[in-house]
Amino acid sequence: MDPFLLEALVNGILLGGVFALPVLGCNLVFGVVDVVWLCYAELVMVGMYAVWFLHTQQAWPLYLAFAAALPLVGLLGVLLHLIVVKPLLGAPPINQLLATGGVLFVLQGGAMLVFGTDFRSLGVELPPMEWHDVFVSGTKLAAFCAALAGAAALWAFLKFTYIGIAIRAIARDREVMPLMGVDPRRVYVVASAVGGALAGLAACLLVVQLDVHPFIGLSFGPITFMICVMGGLGNMLGGFLAAFLMGLIVSTGSFWWNTEMSYVIAFAFFIAVIFGRPRGLFAR
Amino acid sequence: MSVSRRGLIAAGAGLPFAPLSLPARAQPASGAPIRIGVLFDLSGPLAAAGSQACAVGAEIAFDLFNERGGAGGRPAQVVAADSQSRAEVAINEAERLISQEGLDVVMGVFSSAHAMPLAQRFEAQRKLLWITTAISTAVIKGRNFTHVFRPTVHSDQYGEASVQFLLEHSERAMRIAPNNLRVAIIHEDGPYGTGVAAATDTLAKAAGMRVVLHEGYAATAPDLSTLVTKLRRERPDVILHTGYNPDITLFLRQAKAGGLRTRMIIGQGAGYSQIDRLTETFGAEMNHFCNVDPAGTQMLEPEKLTPEVRDLRQVLMQRYEAKTRARDLPTHASTGFNSAWTFLENVLKPAVRDGGGSIAAMIRATQSVDLPVGGTIQGHGLKFYPPGHEMAGQNERSSTVVMQYENARAKVVWPTAIASGPPVLPFPASSPFALRS
Incomplete structure (x- = not known):
């Protein structure tokens, strides 16, 4: 096999791993609370700044900065739910979208006021690995493994804990579960915290790969939502698989044609999916 | 020339409150202000x-101009606007400056994607647009503008400088004849990157070089690793890269992780001119990268500039450092200052003196500007192509240089006549991008 094609395929899978975590977080929140957090990528941005600030400005060890970012962004998710989403739970979806879209600009503007427009680099990287002329970024591979571990932990949480089962139950039928004694308000808060913590984990994985700046969300926010819709909004397994599919489309499209065309192909595929399977590629 | 008493005393005594090293020129301007839009x-x-470095440079030019008496005693007042890196915001802000603020002149504009629509609108409304930074040739070429002016370089000149540099040094330094030189051209896909890449491609092929890859990408792309894979496959001797940031840092980071090695990477302005930022991320790994752009004023030998320009250069360097604590003056600061200063001093001042500051008087003044090479802080002169010329409104005396970085400092390595030494070419073995023997 052409080693360069093999390398492109590996790149695509690793890229899918990068997309997967924010997709899981977005889908978890939508599946449970039924609200799209348009500002999800900006929560990731806040987490990236937190890691950068704690590690480079406060000299915290990197693992401690990572450990702090998860609950911090988780807390931000809870605040977002309590302050912005909860009062709008009964409002038309467009109002909810506009409200979380407004938070997007507040977070961008806030980051710009606090940190300026400069690009901030963590300055951490792992050496690349080479195998028969195929290069794999050590940093991306580590991030990919952490993303898989995060996804597995989420699966275990939803599968084996009481609150996780309640979350899945609410996602399955929002109307019936309250009749069985589950308090949806508590489940919403927990789902928002977990969704936020996943954004925090995504931040930890992205901050070692990308420079952070107030507008970093533009780089992966739109494609995250596209993947969520493609996999089926609220469908976590669908979103997870769609993330890898999208990574491979972008990577191989770039390899056989060019980088610009790869995104054209990805968007064309997305449009075709929406026409053919409007509820998502993996909708049941 | 009138000398203020305070300035004379300060200069004589060397007091710390003297306005830096600037000799006093005139009473500070105090008349009715002339309001000018500044859009970055x-x-x-x-x-x-x-863009921010440009804005700071322009701000220093306005301050200095007003300290020196302004235009016939009238200060030039900045009406600042932020285009937020979005073309539609740039258009709305320009409209606001014209229709709500009632301004006749707007200067600035960093991005060519913004300059393209703005130029057309200003021309249609007969208002003056002074483009300080956006360099795409297509902004001006063949559009026969009479109200749009660009005192700085245009994108074709990046291609010319890159190719000429390689023609002169390829065989000497890398032992590769130009017609065997494998060149890859990669670029962000806006008008800026596309324009520079198109000119580079045409001129490289005309010079007999082998363009083995020519590819654009969106500046917001989250991943460029497959582009790196393709570059490895094509084994270019030289990579010519036009980008902003953070796409440049993303590319370089993934290039390093992806095992990309080559003889030289030549940046073509914008993000590659922000060497402080790149050094923050990559440290000494940025050593020996080349970059094409107009010269930063600190790179030029002072004796090649006129005495007045030498004085301006000194003021800019001192004030920029005081404002930003930058280690090395970014090229964009020189460009922002230079473009603003030449407008204020060579267009606004005579227009106020001879025509009350009307647009017609400013247009007349632009046609009379005739600064020789060495007459601006970036070393180039200033004379605009006349109406009717396919490049009407473009400075025909603008020029670029090739610079090379060493410990976050830039030195000119081309044109040879003003180079401070020969380039280090190819990358030395200490560079993570150097070919392995």
Whole structure:
């Protein structure tokens, strides 16, 4: 096999791993609370700044900065739910979208006021690995493994804990579960915290790969939502698989044609999916 | 020339409150202000890609101009606007400056994607647009503008400088004849990157070089690793890269992780001119990268500039450092200052003196500007192509240099006549991008 094609395929899978975590977080929140957090990528941005600030400005060890970012962004998710989403739970979806879209600009503007427009680099990287002329970024591979571990932990949480089962139950039928004694308000808060913590984990994985700046969300926010819709909004397994599919489309499209065309192909595929399977590629 | 008493005393005594090393020229301007729109990207990705440095440079020019008496005693007042790195915001802000603020002149504009629509609108409304930074040739070429002016370089000149540099040094330094030189051209896909890449491609092929890859990408792309894979496959001797930031840092980071090695990477302005930022991320790994852009004023030998320009250069360097604590003056700061200063001093001042500051008087003044090479802080002169010329409104005396970085400092390595030494070419073995023997 052409080693360069093999390398492109590996790149695509690793890229899918990068997309997967924010997709899981977005889908978890939508599946449970039924609200799209348009500002999800900006929560990731806040987490990236937190890691950068704690590690480079406060000299915290990197693992401690990572450990702090998860609950911090988780807390931000809870605040977002309590302050912005909860009062709008009964409002038309467009109002909810506009409200979380407004938070997007507040977070961008806030980051710009606090940190300026400069690009901030963590300055951490792992050496690349080479195998028969195929290069794999050590940093991306580590991030990919952490993303898989995060996804597995989420699966275990939803599968084996009481609150996780309640979350899945609410996602399955929002109307019936309250009749069985589950308090949806508590489940919403927990789902928002977990969704936020996943954004925090995504931040930890992205901050070692990308420079952070107030507008970093533009780089992966739109494609995250596209993947969520493609996999089926609220469908976590669908979103997870769609993330890898999208990574491979972008990577191989770039390899056989060019980088610009790869995104054209990805968007064309997305449009075709929406026409053919409007509820998502993996909708049941 | 009138000398203020305070300035004379300060200069004589060397007091710390003297306005830096600037000799006193005139009473500060105090008459009715002349309001001028200044439009840069003060937020968004383009801000840190150089637009903010341009804005600071322009601000220093306005301050200095007013301290020196302004235009016939009238200060030039900045009406600032932020285009937020978005073309639609740039258009709206320009409209606001014209229709609500009632301004006749707007200067600035960092991005060519913003300059393209703005130029057309200003021309249609017969208002004056002074483009300080956006360099795409297509903004001006063949559009026969009479109200749009660009005192700085245009994108074709980046291609010319890159190719000429390689023609002169390829065989000497790398032992590769130009017709065997494998060149890859990669670029962000806006008008800026596309324009520079198109000119580079045409001129490289005309010079007999082998363009083995020519590819664009969106500046917001989250991943460029497959582009790196393709570059490895094509084994270019030289990579010519036009980008902003953070796409440049993303590319370089993934290039390093992806095992990309080559003889030289030549940046072509914008993000590559922000060497402080790149050094923050990559440290000494940025050593020996080349970059094409107009010269930063600190790179030029002072004796090649006129005495007045030498004085301006000194003021800019001192004030920019005081404002930003930058280690090395970014090229964009020189460009912002230079473009603003030449407008204020060579267009606004005579227009106020001879025509009350009307647009017609300013247009007349632009046609009379005739600064020789060495007459601006960036070393180039200033004379605009006349109406009717396919490049009407473009400075025909603008020029670029090739610079090379060493410990976050830039030195000119081309044109040879003003180079401070020969380039280090190819990358030395200490570079993570150097070919392995």
